[in-house]
Amino acid sequence: MTLLPVDPLPEREVRVRAPGKVNLSLRVGPVAEDGYHPIVTVFQAVSVFEEVVATPSSGRTVSVDGPQSELVPTDGSNLALRAVELIAERTGVDEGVHLHISKGVPVAGGMAGGSADGAAALLACDALWHTGLSRDELVALAAELGSDVPFALAGHTAVGSGRGHLLTPALCRGEFHWAFAVQDGGLAAGAVYAERDRLVEARGAAHRLPAADEDTDVLDPDEDVALMQALRAGDPHALGAALRNDLEDAALSLAPGLAEVLAVAQDAGSLGAVVSGSGPTVAALARSRQHALVIAAAFTAAGVAERVLTASAPVAGARIVSAE
Ligand code: ATP
Numbered sequence: 218m219t220l221l222p223v224d225p226l227p228e229r230e231v232r233v234r235a236p237g238k239v240n241l242s243l244r245v246g247p248v249a250e251d252g253y254h255p256i257v258t259v260f261q262a263v264s265v266f267e268e269v270v271a272t273p274s275s276g277r278t279v280s281v282d283g284p285q286s287e288l289v290p291t292d293g294s295n296l297a298l299r300a301v302e303l304i305a306e307r308t309g310v311d312e313g314v315h316l317h318i319s320k321g322v323p324v325a326g327g328m329a330g331g332s333a334d335g336a337a338a339l340l341a342c343d344a345l346w347h348t349g350l351s352r353d354e355l356v357a358l359a360a361e362l363g364s365d366v367p368f369a370l371a372g373h374t375a376v377g378s379g380r381g382h383l384l385t386p387a388l389c390r391g392e393f394h395w396a397f398a399v400q401d402g403g404l405a406a407g408a409v410y411a412e413r414d415r416l417v418e419a420r421g422a423a424h425r426l427p428a429a430d431e432d433t434d435v436l437d438p439d440e441d442v443a444l445m446q447a448l449r450a451g452d453p454h455a456l457g458a459a460l461r462n463d464l465e466d467a468a469l470s471l472a473p474g475l476a477e478v479l480a481v482a483q484d485a486g487s488l489g490a491v492v493s494g495s496g497p498t499v500a501a502l503a504r505s506r507q508h509a510l511v512i513a514a515a516f517t518a519a520g521v522a523e524r525v526l527t528a529s530a531p532v533a534g535a536r537i538v539s540a541e
Contacts (some may be wrong), residue, residue: 231271231344235333235369235535236262237322239395239493239500241456242444245413245463246436253380254410257436259387259444260365262372263395263528266321267333268538269297271341274315277301283320284524288403289331296331296362300338303358308348316341323524325403327468327494329365336369336535344540372534374448376438391451393530394503396487396512398478398522402497404471409495413467435463457488457502468496475499478521485515503527 238260246255279298281289289295293302297316304310316338322330339358343350350358359366364380374389434440447455462468469475475497482490482501486508490501499522503509506529513525 229273229345229541231341231540232538233269233271233337233341233344233535234266234538235269235337235340236372236532237265237267237328237330237333238262238365238368239328239530240462240491241374241448242441242459242461243463243494244435244440244461245410247417248410248414254413255379255436256377256381257438257441258377258381259374259441259448260368260377260381260384261374261389261393261530262368262532262534263328263530264532265328265397265526265528267330267337268319268321269334269337269341270317270319271338271345272315272317273345274313276313276315277305278313279316279318281318281320283318285324285401286318286320288324289318289320296335296366297338300335300358300362300366301342303361304339304342304346304348304350307358308346308350310342310346310348312346314342314345323397323399323403323498323526325405326399326498327404327406327492327496328397328498329369329494332363332365333369333535335359335362335366339366339370340535340537344537368534370534373531376441378436387445387448389448389451389531393453393456394506394509395528395530396482396501396503396509396516397493397526397528398482398499398501398516399524399526400472400497401523402472404468404496406495409464409467409471412471413464416466416470453488453502453504460489460491460502462491462494464495465492468492472497474521477519478516481515481519481521482512485512487512 444459487501
């Protein structure tokens with residue numbers, strides 16, 4: 218009997234790049250009945266990227282390389298694999314895929330690296346499987362995966378409300394330059410929100426369930442007027458002065474060493490420095506690309522960061538880099 222050669226799986230791959238983010242402003246309302254904190258945030262996508270390569274495979278698997286990759290789960294809890302399962306289920310696709318993630322964004326660093334992987338995986342599978350989803354359909358799946366995933370698809374600069382997933386593009390002129398101080402130990406976003414609740418309660422501030430139709434001042438979009446003007450004008454000095462993060466006190470309470478990181482940024486002439494999202498990465502706004510390198514060198518010299526990054530912003534959201 219002659220054995221016929223088994224056809225190898227076609228050698229195709231789709232390569233997608235997706236950016237991390239910094240929150241220029243993050244305002245947090247009182248916890249709602251569903252347990253979530255409503256937020257209003259201004260996201261900016263920065264040139265620190267995740268790369269996800271999708272290839273056909275018999276199963277659905279993920280591998281990871283890059284800094285801190287040992288901290289990333291490779292089981293079904295990986296956000297990129299959850300994206301694979303979601304798009305397969307909704308489109309009725311029964312195929313396998315292997316995803317290889319090269320991490321550029323810090324893990325559990327408040328820069329939404331996992332969300333970038335989720336957004337990249339949606340785009341990659343849609344292209345690999347020729348499912349032809351519309352932009353709106355992809356955004357809807359992204360919102361199911363997590364609050365920061367729609368922004369990883371959209372990129373640029375945008376205002377997020379609800380849990381951060383309802384996006385409105387923000388006008389932004391010019392290019393901004395950032396330096397980031399990255400820490401080895403991440404902070405879990407849930408723990409930072411819980412610490413914020415504890416601090417708010419300890420201060421005796423009103424801490425009650427808001428009525429559905431009740432507006433809270435902190436979530437009033439007018440609160441960010443100065444910041445939006447700075448973005449429209451492309452004015453980094455005004456932007457530096459307008460940075461705000463309501464989770465910063467809680468992140469500092471859980472990781473007190475971050476106060477020194479912020480002080481080093483200030484001493485290095487940063488136009489403004491803020492904990493990124495739920496931290497512990499500190500983002501420092503620079504006057505120029507060169508100045509960002511100076512601030513990064515100051516972080517290193519002071520020994521306050523495990524790793525430093527510099528980036529420009531805003532950049533586009535998740536994009537297919539190549540499909541062959
Ligand atoms: P956010 O700012 O959205 O809270 P983050 O940037 O602080 O996110 P991530 O790196 O996105 O944090 O991931 C947080 C946790 O999620 C990690 O500690 C890890 O256990 C888990 N995780 C799941 N999938 C991924 C992924 N693809 N990359 C990184 N972490 C992932």
